[in-house]
Amino acid sequence: MARRYDSRTTIFSPEGRLYQVEYAMEAISHAGICLGILAKEGVLLGVEKKTPSKLLEVTNSEKIYKIDDHIGVAAAGMTADANTLINFSRIVAQRHFLTYQEAMPVEQLVRRVCDRKQGYTQFGGLRPYGVSFLWAGWDDQLGFQLLQSDPSGNYGGWKATAIGANNQAAQSILKQDYTDDISLDEALKLSLKVLSKSMDSTTLSSEKVEFYRLSKDASGQVGMVMIADKDVDAAIDAAGLAKQEEAQQ
Amino acid sequence: MDHLLGIVGDGFVMLAADEKVAHSVVTMKDNQDKITVLDETKILAGGGQFGDVCMFTELVQRNLQLYNLRNGYPMGVKAAAGYTRTEIAKLLRKNPHMVNMLLGGVDKHGPALFWIDYLGNMQKLDFGAHGYGGYFALSCMDRYYRPGMNIDDAKSLMKRCIEGINQRFLIGGASFKVKVVDAQGIREVDLSDVQVAPEAAGNAMEQ
Numbered sequence: 001m002a003r004r005y006d007s008r009t010t011i012f013s014p015e016g017r018l019y020q021v022e023y024a025m026e027a028i029s030h031a032g033i034c035l036g037i038l039a040k041e042g043v044l045l046g047v048e049k050k051t052p053s054k055l056l057e058v059t060n061s062e063k064i065y066k067i068d069d070h071i072g073v074a075a076a077g078m079t080a081d082a083n084t085l086i087n088f089s090r091i092v093a094q095r096h097f098l099t100y101q102e103a104m105p106v107e108q109l110v111r112r113v114c115d116r117k118q119g120y121t122q123f124g125g126l127r128p129y130g131v132s133f134l135w136a137g138w139d140d141q142l143g144f145q146l147l148q149s150d151p152s153g154n155y156g157g158w159k160a161t162a163i164g165a166n167n168q169a170a171q172s173i174l175k176q177d178y179t180d181d182i183s184l185d186e187a188l189k190l191s192l193k194v195l196s197k198s199m200d201s202t203t204l205s206s207e208k209v210e211f212y213r214l215s216k217d218a219s220g221q222v223g224m225v226m227i228a229d230k231d232v233d234a235a236i237d238a239a240g241l242a243k244q245e246e247a248q249q
Numbered sequence: 250m251d252h253l254l255g256i257v258g259d260g261f262v263m264l265a266a267d268e269k270v271a272h273s274v275v276t277m278k279d280n281q282d283k284i285t286v287l288d289e290t291k292i293l294a295g296g297g298q299f300g301d302v303c304m305f306t307e308l309v310q311r312n313l314q315l316y317n318l319r320n321g322y323p324m325g326v327k328a329a330a331g332y333t334r335t336e337i338a339k340l341l342r343k344n345p346h347m348v349n350m351l352l353g354g355v356d357k358h359g360p361a362l363f364w365i366d367y368l369g370n371m372q373k374l375d376f377g378a379h380g381y382g383g384y385f386a387l388s389c390m391d392r393y394y395r396p397g398m399n400i401d402d403a404k405s406l407m408k409r410c411i412e413g414i415n416q417r418f419l420i421g422g423a424s425f426k427v428k429v430v431d432a433q434g435i436r437e438v439d440l441s442d443v444q445v446a447p448e449a450a451g452n453a454m455e456q
Binding site for chain 1: 320330332
């Protein structure tokens with residue numbers, strides 16, 4: 001009966017819900033998990049790589065993108081929708097720099113993208129964007145930040161969070177083990193623990209997961225850098241997660 | 250023509266602007282405050298076409314306010330200057346504004362002075378000037394400016410520049426409004442009691 005209210009994105013259901021937005025979030029809950037952890041000296045983004053076929057030519061990350069030198073984003077959901085919004089946010093960030101001669105503060109960028117996402121839930125008759133994002137960034141005002149946005153256009157700042165498949169399981173582990181003064185290396189360890197519990201695959205390796213860290217380099221420049229496969233594998237070995245034959249605590 | 254002067258000192262920026270508004274050969278007003286308070290930490294001295302100056306400085310002021318309301322924190326000085334020059338540049342081929350400005354402010358990166366002209370050129374400077382007064386004041390500042398001057402030395406330098414302008418510029422007798430911005434806020438400064446030490450003897454190029 002409620003079906004009659006959900007084909008139009010821009011109207012409420014009798015119970016006061018926006019079904020199209022909820023269906024968009026449902027689409028995202030099938031996507032590969034992304035998690036983000038805010039550490040003392042940077043932000044870590046980790047994703048489950050879903051390679052649908054060995055024949056697929058992989059040239060770049062399908063989930064983590066650079067928006068500007070100081071902002072990176074992990075996307076969960078429909079890749080094409082993500083690409084549109086990522087292109088939009090790149091333009092917004094550059095326009096801000098052109099006008100203000102400074103790096104765009106992270107929350108201002110996220111707000112602009114979310115205002116756009118919200119528009120698609122209120123007018124135009126078009127479906128919402130089927131993407132949630134984890135935004136990792138640094139700005140002069142608030143330092144390192146981690147934000148999450150979803151198809152409704154809501155966003156929030158987080159210390160650690162996850163989106164995509166099994167994100168609730170991931171979130172509960174993060175809630176238990178996260179500490180406020182966690183370092184990037186400890187965050188990597190924690191991420192591996194979380195991913196090993198919430199991913200479907202039986203073994204954890206650099207083929208299945210990808211990590212990026214947003215931090216300052218030796219000269220103080222902010223940048224997002226991928227953690228090399230060999231370093232990921234080394235961390236997996238160090239954590240004893242290479243083979244999941246024995247139950248890990 | 251308006252005289253605008255600016256000096257960066259130790260933790261503060263001092264701006265001075267003459268107070269005359271002229272229309273053709275008539276002095277319409279001789280006590281105009283040409284230094285707009287943009288917000289608690291920034292001041293903007295504007296000169297040029299008076300109507301444009303009023304409209305444009307107010308536009309900058311209001312947009313700074315809007316930014317503060319939207320984001321919960323004020324724009325930094327460099328960002329404010331960048332914004333101001335971009336607005337001038339955007340209007341240049343649509344609705345040009347004859348406004349020359351000195352923007353001074355203090356934020357977490359310290360004091361900063363930005364020189365912006367009517368074409369949208371912008372430079373961060375230790376000291377600067379707009380208008381005919383600049384012809385006289387800049388050489389004076391070149392000679393006597395030191396980085397990190399205290400407030401008294403800055404007042405003295407500003408007074409020296411103003412006296413120089415009034416001595417040599419064709420249209421003399423300009424009175425100046427002087428304002429200082431520092432971490433504590435913005436205040437007006439009176440230079441009438443400031444004594445300027447006489448020119449040191451010998452070659453002016455020797456330090």
